[in-house]
Amino acid sequence: xxxxxxxxxxxxxxxxxxxxxxxxxxxxxxxxxxxxxxxxxxxxxxxxxxxxxxxxxxxxxxxxxxxxxxxxxxxxxxxxxxxxxxxxxxxxxxxxxxxxxxxxxxxxxxxxxxxxxxxxxxxxxxxxxxxxxxxxxxxxxxxxxxxxxxxxxxxxxxxxxxxxxx
Numbered sequence: 001x002x003x004x005x006x007x008x009x010x011x012x013x014x015x016x017x018x019x020x021x022x023x024x025x026x027x028x029x030x031x032x033x034x035x036x037x038x039x040x041x042x043x044x045x046x047x048x049x050x051x052x053x054x055x056x057x058x059x060x061x062x063x064x065x066x067x068x069x070x071x072x073x074x075x076x077x078x079x080x081x082x083x084x085x086x087x088x089x090x091x092x093x094x095x096x097x098x099x100x101x102x103x104x105x106x107x108x109x110x111x112x113x114x115x116x117x118x119x120x121x122x123x124x125x126x127x128x129x130x131x132x133x134x135x136x137x138x139x140x141x142x143x144x145x146x147x148x149x150x151x152x153x154x155x156x157x158x159x160x161x162x163x164x165x166x
Contacts, residue, residue, distance in 0.1 A: 001056040002031065002134075005063070008045035008072040011037075015071070016048065022065035028054035031114050034106065047074065051112065083141035084114070084134040087148065091157030093118065093127045104151050111135035111144035 009015040016033070023030060034049040041047055054062060059076075066073055093101070102113045115132035133148070135141035145161060152159045 001059065002051065002053050003059060003076060004049060004051045005066070005076040006047055006049050006074040007066065008041050008043060008074055009048055011044075011046055018069045019048065019050065019066055019071045022062055022069060023050070023052055023054070026054065026058045026062050026065065028052040028058070028062060032106065032112060041074075043072070045072065051114075083136070083138045084132060085141060085145070085162035086115075086130055086132045087145070087162055088160040089127075089129040089131055089152060089157050090160070091126050091152070091155065093129050093157060094120065096155035096157065101148070101151050101155070101157075104147055105133060105144050108140075108144060108147065110140040111147075 005019075007019045009019065016035075020030065020033075029052060031051040031053060032049075033051075036047045036049070039047055063073055063076055102116070105111050105113050112134055113131055114134045116129055118127055118129045120127045131148070133141065133144050135144050149159055149161070
């Protein structure tokens, strides 16, 4: 199952590791980590959203293990991203702020970049990236693809779409 956990971390070294170690120990696969440094909580902590894939039977144990490590778990829920597709991007992907490109999808609340593979042949030559996006349903996936298409047009990146629907 895919689930999202929001934890609150002290702003000091090693805190993120405390939240991630139980995921590894229970066989979870981290899909994304969204660190919200600009949104300090009332306890003067930083919220971090962690999306993972884990066996449904281990989810409750995972939450308990994270809490036992001293990390505050603000919320957790199962995410049902039911529509997925992969697209190929060609252009100066890294030099045009890859983080911004991904964030434009991830910040929608209905879609996420769940996987990316990048090939960079030479410093000043175009890169290629295989990007996989998941969304809550087919309509939201189409919206996410449109956001990516518009973003890439602004950044002069070619989009070859979609390579597969799952």
